[in-house]
Amino acid sequence: MPLRSDALPLAGIVVVDLSSNIAAPFTGAILADLGADVIHIEPPTGDDSRRMSPTQGNGSAYFYVVNRNKTLHTLNLRKQADQDTLHKLLSAADVFVTNLRPRKLTELGLDDPSLRTRFPQLITANLNAYGSHIDELNQAGYDGVVQARAGIIAVTGDAEPARAGVSVLDMGAGMWLSIGIISALFKRTQSGIGSSVATSLFETGVSWSSYHLLAHQISGATSTRSGTGHPAFAPYGLFPTSDGEVMIGVGGDAVFERLVAAIGRSDLTKDPRFDTNMGRVTHQEQLRELISESFRKFSTADLITTLRSADVPADRLQLPEDLLKDPAAAPQLTQVVVDGHDAVVPALPIRINGEYPPIKFPS
Secondary structure (H helix, E strand, O other): OOOOHHHOOOOOOEEEEEOOOOHHHHHHHHHHHOOOEEEEEEOOOOOHHHHOOOEEOOEEHHHHHHOOOEEEEEOOOOOHHHHHHHHHHHHOOOEEEEOOOHHHHHHOOOOHHHHHHHOOOOEEEEEEOOOOOHHHOOOOOOHHHHHHHOOOHHHOEOOOEOOOOOOHHHHHHHHHHHHHHHHHHHHHHHHOOOOEEEEEHHHHHHHHOHHHHHHHHHHOOOOOOOOOOOOOOOOEEEEEOOOOEEEEEOOOHHHHHHHHHHOOOHHHHHOOOOOOHHHHHHOHHHHHHHHHHHHOOOOHHHHHHHHHHOOOOEEEOOOHHHHHHOOOOOOOEEEEEEOOEEEEEEOOOOOEOOEOOOOOOOO
């Protein structure tokens, strides 16, 4: 059962969301899910995300997901009257979220110094592509483009580099910005003054690459792609069974001992190639062949049962749409109406007193 809106932690907080596409609107969606009154401002032509495939009615899968629980408002900021309307909204707001580039914000009088003078209590939150680096301050960017720059595409995939299959920088940057905003709201309870909060797709990508950056400095090795495997642990990844594949993760010696005991290969713990994690990483291809030979004797379902009974992390490979029938996902899935049609989407993955925040899609 979803929480009542007045029981949500950000109830009473007003957010003006002048953003488009995915990342910054996702920030607004998180705040709205947590109870804030979020007003999403669109131009007369509508948010670009309305036209991202696949579409239904006057929106798209992306548009509905990142603008859930919001009130929609159309303004033409080329008109002075609509600029005045926006400033009126800001005068009553707690938070202003935008992904407009700095020169556009300055042109509209929405840059942080201008807003700080008029609305000292306002928390301003900006999300751009490349952060505060002066040479790229006004540079456009999309998730995949910045994934390439941040090194994520280079270490994703197997034989060939690949974009991560979900928009990890869009969603990640949106999450970081929401964390910054909530922190600024708390700080304002102490100071009475708003703060400026900012992040970017690139800074998020740099943060996601923390392990690879430090690993290179420690080892001197060039980062490589691991497919479904892991550069720090072995065995790890998708392995064949008699009727499909299973994903396993072995993060230490104790888990490895349980794994090989469960499949009748405890002898592998005495092999000097595999008796430590470092050895298993070094010789992971040989280990993979031996593990695969044993795994092929099991069906996927039986192997997962066997490994889980031994407290070895293991699970099946699913498509995203398989989650619609996954009993573990059922409590999080929420019935909504999309352009007059019933649909099911996941709630914010935070339970408050055991309940998920409610979701309502914009019309």
